[in-house]
Amino acid sequence: MDALIHQVLAGLATGGIYASVALALVMIYQATHLVNFAQGELAMFCTYLAWTLINAGFGYWPAFLLTVGLAFVLGVVIERVVIRPVENSPVLAVVVVFIGLLVILNSIAVWIYTGTIKTFPSPFPTEPLFGNKFMSSHEIGAIVVTLIMLLLLYAFFRFTPLGLAMRAAAQNPASAKLVGIRVGWMLALGWGLAAAIGAVAGMMVAPIVFLEPNMMGGILLYAFAAALVGGVDSPGGAVFGGFLVGVLENVLGAFVIGNELKLAVALVLIIGVLVVKPSGFFGKVHITRV
Amino acid sequence: MNQRTLTVVAVLLLLACALPFLVSNYRTFQFTLVLVYAIALLGLNILTGYNGQISLGHGAFYAIGAYTAAILMDRFGVPYWATLPVAGAVCLAVGFLFGLPALRLEGLYLALATFALGVSMPQLLKYHHFEKWTGGVQGIVITKPDPPFGLPLNPDQWLYYFTLAVMVLMFVLAWNLLRGRVGRAMVAIRDHHIAAEAMGINTAMVKSLTFGVSAFYTGVAGALGAIAIQFVAPDSFNIFLSIVFLVGIAIGGLASIPGAIYGALFIQFVPNIADEISKAAPWAVFGIFMIGFVYVMPLGVNGAIRMLLARLGRKAQNNRSTAGVTRPTINSPEEV
Amino acid sequence: MALLEVAGLRAAYGPTRVLHGISFELAEGSITTVLGANGAGKTTTLRALCGMVRTEGEIRFGGRRIDGRATEDIVRLGIAHVPDGRGTFVNLTTEENLRLGAYTRKDRPEVETDLERMFAYFPRLKERRAQQAGTLSGGEQQMLAVSRALMLKPTLLLLDEPSFGLAPLLVREIFEIMRTINQRERVSILLVEQNAAMALDLAEHAYLIETGRVVLSGPADAIKRDEAVRRSYLGY
Numbered sequence: 001m002d003a004l005i006h007q008v009l010a011g012l013a014t015g016g017i018y019a020s021v022a023l024a025l026v027m028i029y030q031a032t033h034l035v036n037f038a039q040g041e042l043a044m045f046c047t048y049l050a051w052t053l054i055n056a057g058f059g060y061w062p063a064f065l066l067t068v069g070l071a072f073v074l075g076v077v078i079e080r081v082v083i084r085p086v087e088n089s090p091v092l093a094v095v096v097v098f099i100g101l102l103v104i105l106n107s108i109a110v111w112i113y114t115g116t117i118k119t120f121p122s123p124f125p126t127e128p129l130f131g132n133k134f135m136s137s138h139e140i141g142a143i144v145v146t147l148i149m150l151l152l153l154y155a156f157f158r159f160t161p162l163g164l165a166m167r168a169a170a171q172n173p174a175s176a177k178l179v180g181i182r183v184g185w186m187l188a189l190g191w192g193l194a195a196a197i198g199a200v201a202g203m204m205v206a207p208i209v210f211l212e213p214n215m216m217g218g219i220l221l222y223a224f225a226a227a228l229v230g231g232v233d234s235p236g237g238a239v240f241g242g243f244l245v246g247v248l249e250n251v252l253g254a255f256v257i258g259n260e261l262k263l264a265v266a267l268v269l270i271i272g273v274l275v276v277k278p279s280g281f282f283g284k285v286h287i288t289r290v
Numbered sequence: 291m292n293q294r295t296l297t298v299v300a301v302l303l304l305l306a307c308a309l310p311f312l313v314s315n316y317r318t319f320q321f322t323l324v325l326v327y328a329i330a331l332l333g334l335n336i337l338t339g340y341n342g343q344i345s346l347g348h349g350a351f352y353a354i355g356a357y358t359a360a361i362l363m364d365r366f367g368v369p370y371w372a373t374l375p376v377a378g379a380v381c382l383a384v385g386f387l388f389g390l391p392a393l394r395l396e397g398l399y400l401a402l403a404t405f406a407l408g409v410s411m412p413q414l415l416k417y418h419h420f421e422k423w424t425g426g427v428q429g430i431v432i433t434k435p436d437p438p439f440g441l442p443l444n445p446d447q448w449l450y451y452f453t454l455a456v457m458v459l460m461f462v463l464a465w466n467l468l469r470g471r472v473g474r475a476m477v478a479i480r481d482h483h484i485a486a487e488a489m490g491i492n493t494a495m496v497k498s499l500t501f502g503v504s505a506f507y508t509g510v511a512g513a514l515g516a517i518a519i520q521f522v523a524p525d526s527f528n529i530f531l532s533i534v535f536l537v538g539i540a541i542g543g544l545a546s547i548p549g550a551i552y553g554a555l556f557i558q559f560v561p562n563i564a565d566e567i568s569k570a571a572p573w574a575v576f577g578i579f580m581i582g583f584v585y586v587m588p589l590g591v592n593g594a595i596r597m598l599l600a601r602l603g604r605k606a607q608n609n610r611s612t613a614g615v616t617r618p619t620i621n622s623p624e625e626v
Numbered sequence: 627m628a629l630l631e632v633a634g635l636r637a638a639y640g641p642t643r644v645l646h647g648i649s650f651e652l653a654e655g656s657i658t659t660v661l662g663a664n665g666a667g668k669t670t671t672l673r674a675l676c677g678m679v680r681t682e683g684e685i686r687f688g689g690r691r692i693d694g695r696a697t698e699d700i701v702r703l704g705i706a707h708v709p710d711g712r713g714t715f716v717n718l719t720t721e722e723n724l725r726l727g728a729y730t731r732k733d734r735p736e737v738e739t740d741l742e743r744m745f746a747y748f749p750r751l752k753e754r755r756a757q758q759a760g761t762l763s764g765g766e767q768q769m770l771a772v773s774r775a776l777m778l779k780p781t782l783l784l785l786d787e788p789s790f791g792l793a794p795l796l797v798r799e800i801f802e803i804m805r806t807i808n809q810r811e812r813v814s815i816l817l818v819e820q821n822a823a824m825a826l827d828l829a830e831h832a833y834l835i836e837t838g839r840v841v842l843s844g845p846a847d848a849i850k851r852d853e854a855v856r857r858s859y860l861g862y
Contacts, residue, residue, distance in 0.1 A: 035398060082581065089588040092338075092540040099533055100580035107573035161729065168715050168726050175713035178676065179778065180701040180730035217529075221409055228402050268406070275391050 006134050007254045008247055013139035014208070015246020016146035020201035021216075021223035022230065022238040023150070024194035029232055031170035031190050034094055038101035040220030042078075043198030044213060045105045046071040047206050048113055050199070051120055060123040064203060068196045075195025079188040109213040120206035142204040149200055150239060153193070157235075166190060222249065306454055310447040318446045319518065320558060325453045326515045327554035329460050331538045332547065333507025338536070339545035340468060341500040342480030344401045347408030349531030351381045351505040353415065353522075355512025360430040360522045361423050370435045370517050374456065377513035378506045385505025389498035408532040415524035429523030432516065453514050460507060465547055467503070476500055477545075508535075541583050543592025552591035556583070629654040629782060629814050630675075634683035635693075637667075637674045644670045646838040647683065652782070652816055652831070657808050659817040659829035659846070661859060667838040668818040669710050672784045675816075676700050676707045687782070702730050706780035710787055712771040716760030720751055723759050723770055727777030737777070744773035747803055765796045772800065776807065782814045783807075789821045797821070801828055822859040826850045834859075 021039060028036045049070055053063035082101060086094050124141035157163035169176040169186035176183050202216065209215050222245050230241030310318045334348045358380050359373035368376075388407065415424050424430070437448035467473055475496050478486040487493050516522050534557050542553025564575035587594040628651035637645040645667050652658040662668050674681045677697045685693040692700050701707070706727075715723050724744060728737045745752035748769040754762055759770060768788055775783055785804070789797040801824055807813050819825035826832055832849040834842040842849065849855055 035401070085585055086588065089584065090544070092344075092536070092544060093584045093588045096537050096540045096584050097581050099537055100577040100584075102577070103573045103580075104577035107571040107577065111571035111574070161725070164718075164722055164726060165729055168718065168722075171717055172713065172715050174678070175709070175715060176726075177678075177697040178701060178707050178709060178713060179726045179774065180698050181726070182698050221405065224402055224405070228399060232398060 002134075003254070004251070007250045009135045010139060011247035011250030012243055013135065013142050013246070014205070014250065015243035016143050017201045017205045017219060017242075018222045018226045018246050019239040019242025020146055020149065020197050020204075021219055022226040022242045023153070023235055024197040024201075025223055025227045026232060026235050026238040027190050027194045027197075029227070030235075031166075031187055032094075034091065034098070035224065035227075036194070037095070037098040037220070038105060039194065039198055040216030040223070041102045041105040041109075042071070042075070042195050043202035043219075044216040045109055046074070046195065046199035047120065047202035047211060047215075048109055050203050051113075051118060051206075051211055054121060060121060064123070067199050067203065071195040071199035072192040075192035076188045078195075079191035083191070084184070106213050113213070115213055118211040120203070120211045122207040138207055142208075145200065145204055149197065153197070162189075222246075303458070307451075310443075310450050315444060315446045318450050320562075322446070322450045322453050322518050323515065324551075324554045324558045325450070325457045326511050326518060327535075327538065327557055328550045329457055329514065330508045330511035330535060331542060331553045331557075332461065332464055332550040333504045333509075333511065334535050335539045335542075335545065335547075335550055336464065336468070336476075336507065337500055337504035338539060339549075340473065340480065341476040341497065341504075343497065343501070344536075345404040345504070345532070346401050346536060347404035347406070347411075347529075347532050348504075348508050348535045349527050349529065349533075350404075350407045350411040351385060351508040352512035352515065352531060352535075353411050353527035354384060354505075355381050355509030356516035356522045356527070357415065357424060357430075357512075358509070359513035359516045360432050363432050363517075364430045365423065371452070373517075374510050374513050378510040381509025381512075382502045382506040385509075386498050386502035388505075389501025404532075405529070408529045412524040412528050415527070424524070427524060429521060429526075432520050432522075434520050435517065449518055453518065456510070456514060460510065461547060461550075464507070468547070472496070472499075537580055539590075541580070541587075541590055543590030543594075546590070546592040549590055549592035556591075628652060629688060630816065631686040632675070632684070633686075635671070635674055635685065636682045637670050637679045639670075639679070644838055645674065645681075648835060648838065648840045650833045650840060650843065652814060655808075655812055655814055656831060657804070657815040657817060657829045658831045658833070659819055659825040660833050660835060661819060661822050661825060661849075661855075662835040663859075664820070665837075666835045668820075668835065669786055670838075671835070672707060672709075672786050672816070672818055675784060676705065701778065704778070704781035705784065706775035706778040706782070707784040708771045708775045708786055708788065710790070712767045714759045714762075714767050714770060716758065718759055719756050720754045720759050720762065720770060721756065723774050724751075724777050727774035728779075731777075731779060740777055740779070744776065747806075748773055765792050768792060768796075768800065772803070776811075776813070780813060782816065785815060785817045787819055788817075789819060789824065797824065804828060822855070826860075 021043065024039050024043075025035055028034065028039070046067055050063050050067040053066055054060060058066065078101065082097065083094070086097050122138040122141070124137040126137065128135070128137055157167060165176070165181045166186045166189060168179070169181050169183045170190070173183045176186070201219075205219065206215065223242065226241035226245040227238045228241070229244060230237030230239070232238070309321060313321075330348070330352055333351075334345060337343050337345055337348075355377040358377040359370070362368040362373045362376060363370060414420070416427055417424075420426075434445045435449065435452075436445055437443045441448065443451070468476070475486065475491045478489065478491060479493050479496060483493055538553030538557045539549065540553075541556050542551070543549030560579050561572065561576050564579060565572040567575045583591075589597075630652040632651065633649045634647045635645055635649070636643070636647050648667070648671065650658075650660070660668050660671060670679060673679045675685060675692075677692070677695055677700050681693055683693065684691065687700075687703060687705065690703075692703065692705075715726065718726070721741075724741055725737070728740065731737055745755075750766055751769055751773060754766060759767065762770060772785070772788065788800050788804075792800070804815060804817070805828060808815055817825055817829060826846045826849060829846045832843065832846045833840050834849065834855060842852065842855065850860070
């Protein structure tokens with residue numbers, strides 16, 4: 001029983017990471033109807049930036065905040081410079097650009113930092129909090145940080161005029177222009193936010209999986225799955241999906257199938273869910289008018 | 291196919307036949323891989339380009355084809371040429387079966403399902419219960435076939451011709467399939483699946499079959515690839531292979547048969563060029579090439595060539611028309 | 627001086643030319659209507675004014691050239707457009723839709739009073755304040771579209787067939803409010819309509835366009851008396 005509780009809780013910690021990346025994917029999906037395959041590599045790259053800052057003598061939290069800011073800027077710049085020219089191109093052309101970004105970021109990371117595994121510090125104490133035996137302090141800390149971030153995002157989109165404008169621009173770009181919203185910039189802001197979310201997720205997961213150029217590969221896949229399980233047009237659903245996938249992955253990996261085939265079986269399950277419920281748990285069912 | 295296209299194809303075929311005598315053995319080997327990739331890309335293009343189903347996991351079918359060939363040759367002593375139909379048939383079956391549940395999934399959801407297939411393939415190949423056949427992480431080494439009938443060719447050259455013959459056969463088959471009834475049904479489903487169904491097309495059947503045929507092509511390519519490289523191992527069939535295939539069809543040109551060849555040239559040679567430009571970060575250069583290609587030719591190489599030909603055709607027509615008479619063209623400023 | 631001057635306006639969708647050089651103007655503080663049958667180019671004219679289609683020719687607003695500028699910039703000059711199809715943000719609430727109308731404004735306190743003013747014009751919207759706008763009825767969405775446009779505090783309001791698909795009583799109500807807004811708040815209005823009778827009652831000046839050309843123009847009263855207009859557009 002203890003082992004099960006332990007696995008469920010550990011699953012929640014990684015689930016928070018998946019939830020964050022899933023949310024980043026959903027944000028860009030809502031505005032463009034495309035899945036940004038480079039999201040994971042962007043997060044990885046930002047985590048390396050944080051590592052550089054920390055090694056340059058910054059304290060953890062200043063480095064953390066600075067990285068979030070840099071990630072935001074990087075996201076905005078990428079949208080304006082790289083994505084904008086293909087805004088109106090066929091879907092697959094944009095997908096190729098995403099894949100191009102993915103390999104570029106990955107390759108640059110290998111080039112600058114080499115492929116060797118690096119340890120990434122955790123800001124949380126090494127001894128368990130409150131003497132509990134189920135979760136490490138980092139796992140609890142990561143969940144708290146993730147929740148704070150999600151709450152801030154919710155408040156931003158729900159209560160600020162800029163958040164409202166971003167939602168409007170994603171939903172109905174033509175009408176958004178007619179009320180004077182600069183839709184192109186809203187998209188860029190969306191990229192910036194998504195990159196910042198990814199950076200937080202990367203910094204939270206790096207102490208667990210270690211820092212290396214391919215660290216986000218599996219995470220992106222799970223996040224993709226989480227977004228779809230939750231319903232790709234529902235941010236809340238994506239977050240729920242993230243936690244669900246995290247727990248499932250951990251519990252199944254530990255008790256049912258072992259770690260060797262963990263990835264494959266978890267994915268088969270997810271696909272099973274989708275076959276039964278094709279638009280995810282919280283997604284809208286699309287009715288097509290003929 | 292009109293007279294002119296036929297001539298072009300004939301000339302290109304002649305050139306392709308002459309190629310092994312003009313370049314080194316290593317280059318011949320590289321071109322063999324181009325032919326292999328062209329078959330795989332054609333398979334993916336049948337699915338994605340003509341039927342509108344995106345697959346992020348075609349590397350898995352390529353892997354199944356490759357392993358089928360390798361296991362047959364290594365464990366059962368089957369001759370290399372006989373492995374191709376078996377590899378194709380296995381993939382046809384797997385593809386068809388995978389296509390059945392995947393039918394319920396559209397767009398992104400299908401992309402995820404295939405993505406998952408692509409990601410889990412190396413894990414499955416490494417799985418210790420299959421090790422008896424797959425050789426686990428070590429993979430399987432196979433021997434290169436010698437030219438038959440005492441032909442005065444070296445093995446590389448022979449393999450090139452063998453692959454070329456298979457490719458031509460596969461392309462002719464695909465061309466026949468796509469311009470016929472089934473091909474029209476595929477395109478109809480891509481463009482408007484509800485209307486297609488209303489016209490009496492059994493969309494479920496056609497979509498699953500398309501998946502099967504697409505996997506068949508990619509599987510045959512996988513088998514040929516394994517024979518050419520003489521080695522299969524789980525990690526050469528990772529998700530990146532699937533992604534590169536997708537890049538190949540996007541850059542070659544969606545829903546076009548020659549596009550498969552352009553795409554194959556791209557995925558075979560551009561990484562090499564990138565490697566020569568920067569040893570430190572070759573993939574970054576490859577990525578820049580990818581993005582650059584899309585900026586310049588959003589419809590792929592095939593689309594760009596078509597537009598160029600159309601423009602040249604119009605220009606020729608304009609020049610022929612007598613002085614003083616100007617024909618409006620689509621690009622005249624008045625119409626924009 | 628006219629608030630809006632349009633000279634030789636042409637527009638096309640791809641190779642299909644829709645406007646063949648139309649010219650008209652709108653006096654400050656007036657209501658001007660553009661009449662015409664389906665496909666005459668009415669909607670395209672409004673879209674052209676807002677930079678939503680590529681155009682040739684001159685458009686001046688308050689003496690400044692605005693042709694070729696981005697929609698967002700034109701809107702920021704004080705031109706509000708109620709588009710055809712109403713352009714509702716269906717997943718946002720009624721109130722959020724209205725607040726978006728005031729997105730470019732900096733005077734926060736006044737936005738609040740304007741919001742209340744809109745609710746006074748259209749009490750139905752107040753009842754639906756927190757409801758998803760996509761669930762409103764067609765008439766309510768039209769009210770929402772008009773009030774969202776007014777939240778911009780525009781100098782010029784472009785209305786694309788506000789009567790479309792609405793019950794006659796509701797059309798009358800909306801037109802009455804248009805008149806009030808024009809008189810009380812000095813908002814100039816360019817109204818595109820198929821319902822010629824109502825539009826001519828409301829407007830001071832009218833233009834009639836057919837297949838992308840202005841074929842008749844003059845004071846609304848005069849147009850109303852025109853034999854051909856009466857027969858083809860007013861139906862008596």
